[in-house]
Amino acid sequence: MTVRSGREFLAIPGPTTIPDEVLRAMHRPALDIYSKEMIDLTDGLLRDLSMLFATTGRSYIYIANGHGAWEAVLSNVLSRGDKVLVLESGSFALGWGNAARAMGAEVEVLKGDWSRAVRASEVEAHLRADKNHAIKAVLVVQVDTASGVVNDIKAIGQAIRAAQHPSLFLVDAVASLGCMPFEMDKWGVDVALSGSQKGLMTPPGLAFVAVGEGARAVHKTSNMRAPYWDWTERDGVEHYCRYAGTPPIHLLFALRQAFDLLLAEGLLNVFRRHQLLAEAVRRAVTVWSEGKALGFNIDDACERSNVVTTVLVGDEYDPTKLQRYSSEKCGVILGIGINKLQGKAFRIAHMGHVNAPMILGTLGVVETALKALQIPHGKGGTEAAITYLSENVSS
Ligand SMILES: *Cc1c(COP(=O)(O)O)cnc(C)c1O
Secondary structure, eight states, X not given: OOOOOSOOEEXXXXXXXXXXXXXXXTSSOOOOTTSHHHHHHHHHHHHHHHHHHTOSSEEEEEESOHHHHHHHHHHHHOOTTOEXXXXXXXXXXXXXXXXXXXXXXXXXXXXXXTTSOOOHHHHHHHHHHOTTOOEEEEEEESEETTTTEEOOHHHHHHHHHHTXXXXXXXXXXXXXXXXXXOOTTTTTOSEEEEESSSTTOSOSOXXXXXXXXXXXXXXXXXXXXXXXXOHHHHTSSSXXXXXXXXXXXXXXXXXXXXXXXXXXXXXXHHHHHHHHXXXXXXXXXXXXXXXXXXXXXXXXXXXXXXXXXXXXXXXXXXXXXXXXXXXXXXXXXEEEOOGGGTTTEEEEEOOSSOOHHHHHHHHHHHXXXXXXXXXXXXXXXXXXXXXXXXXXXXO
């Protein structure tokens, strides 16, 4: 017997739930790609992307996923043999660094830990020690969806400036853009990147890059440039240049609708909704942890992201069983631990198109699974989430 029939809830950190309005926006014929309507669509999206990244710099849209955005950024600002500094705080900055290495860069990793954020003081010390300024770019993620950490991008930007180091500051906001504040210009970020399928509630397939003036200057002499990614090519006069070919029209319709939803709710409200629902999840996990079998992956409460919570599971218990029970019996698809945390954790995403019933339902299902599988846990986790919301969502 199962109780899964009904609408399935995808609680993985990407792709996320696509709003019905966004799905419907794609159900229409393609446009004449040379029409004014097409050009206006592109112009509006590029403008709104720069607004979301909070930059006066220009944005670019690629037909790609986050991995494509990584290459887009690297190929435009690096030259073969350049050294980059990767700030480890989980899986994804390392992945970006691996791409840089494969493309011909030299990669140095500032060792981090999967249980904490990047420490800005360590970044500053590392850059101060680089007296010859061999490091050309610093790579970091705002939220690492594997560890569940949120990094303080503002503080890292300040650390780079405090070290008086000329390195570019490149930031991956794939998991965080549209869910929490991102201030590209204020924080001194040179290039920021994101993707469509997480906080932006759009099907996978679009990658976004925003470029500041410092990066554009370096771009001019970069020798890793390749035609599809090249910002100069994309700045060409014809609209056709914006996508280096046929635009991904239906994904653009979807993105337009997703942006309209975000703007109608108001970005500050969107961020606050994420914070409230994330804290509700954390309240539940805190109570469950009293049973000693579960715990937060991120030690410091201030460093837990508002988009995904990574929950460690003690060695005697199998998180894949919990994940399977939740999906097969109850219709909630939880994230599993990836990379270093494979077989050791599960993840609850609270990212994008999520509301109270989706999150409370998910917590209720996790609690049901914990009981059914006899995984020790403190009683009343979902109740704690309900209490938190009742006290913080004013009547
Ligand atoms: C999901 C994710 C990526 C990778 O995105 P893909 O679209 O799967 O290539 C990169 N960085 C972060 C922080 C992510 O969460």
